[in-house]
Amino acid sequence: MGNLPVSEWASRNASFGGPGTGNGPLSGPWYSTHKTQLLGVLLAAASNFLISVSLNIQKCSHLRLACQTELKPYYTSKLWWCGIALLGLGEIGNFTAYGFAPVALVAPLGCVSVIGNAFISVLFLKKAIRAADILGGTLTVTGTFLMVTFAPNVTQELTARQVENYLVSWPFLVYSILEIIIFCILLYFYKRKAVKHIVVLLMMVALLASLTVIAVKAVASMITLSAKGKMQLTYPVFYIMIVLMATSCAFQVKFLNQAMHLYEVTAVAPINFVFFTASAIISGVIFYQEFQSAALLSVFMFLFGCLLSFLGVFVIARNKKEEHLHIPFIDCGHIPGQKLTGKIQPDSHSSHYGTLNNEDDSVKSQS
16 A cells, blocks of 8 residues: 555545545545535525524513513514524524535435424423433434435526426426316315325425425525626516516415314424425425436435425324413313304403303203
């Protein structure tokens, strides 16, 4: 080994990112080709961590206001506004990350928010850490590492002309037609048949989210290029993508709120994460052709990392109890003569505390 030529030692050091090509281990060819992608990964991870902090701050402010004798609107709390500010910063960071890293890599990093929420709630909301949180966090971190390592390395500087070409490509046209058909079928069952199943609602959210991700990636890339001096904001496709982003995002929020209203957050969060991530990866593969030149082993390891992240999120959310504000009520159970059974709220302005109106008349009519 001591007799190897200097040029061969330099080439070996270069292949492993050694000191032969710069000032440190991160100066090798791998870092040179992935530094923009790593910036997007770090930005997305930090943004999702900020989002988890903001959600816990908002929850903490709601709990504090609920414990006060004089009820005040949540928007009067400075702590709540602090959480909103952090949420805005996190969303802006996520938006910017799409300009530096592939869609297939930025979207799954939403799992950082789930992990952060599980551990940050121990500090903000004084919750006890569970073994499931540790196991789920370990699985998710392992999956995230595999995704970052085996993610596709594609050019992230998308010009307006490239976006226009992608919009009229036949794979995207076929994908769009299939997506519209599936969305119309789900919308038919939602509107006409009144089917409000969680899978139906979150499938519609995921289909809309795939369009949102495509538009966000295009807008972020064109803004990034314009900031570097290559003006892209004069092309009509830029404003088309902004309209698509705003419209799909608005309807996405509508159906997601419907799911949050009908089902527990612990059920909505993991299913929505899986559906959203899967739709984002598929849209990135079809629209931006991110895995076109990837090796089969890299694709397999990337998908395996996604699977581990999905499993980790489900483990964290599994059997997690929801916190509800304690509102006093009287549960009367089954009341003779009444068709409905429910919780009767006490009326402090009436002498009949916790009773039904015209109770005597109903009893007389029954007898």
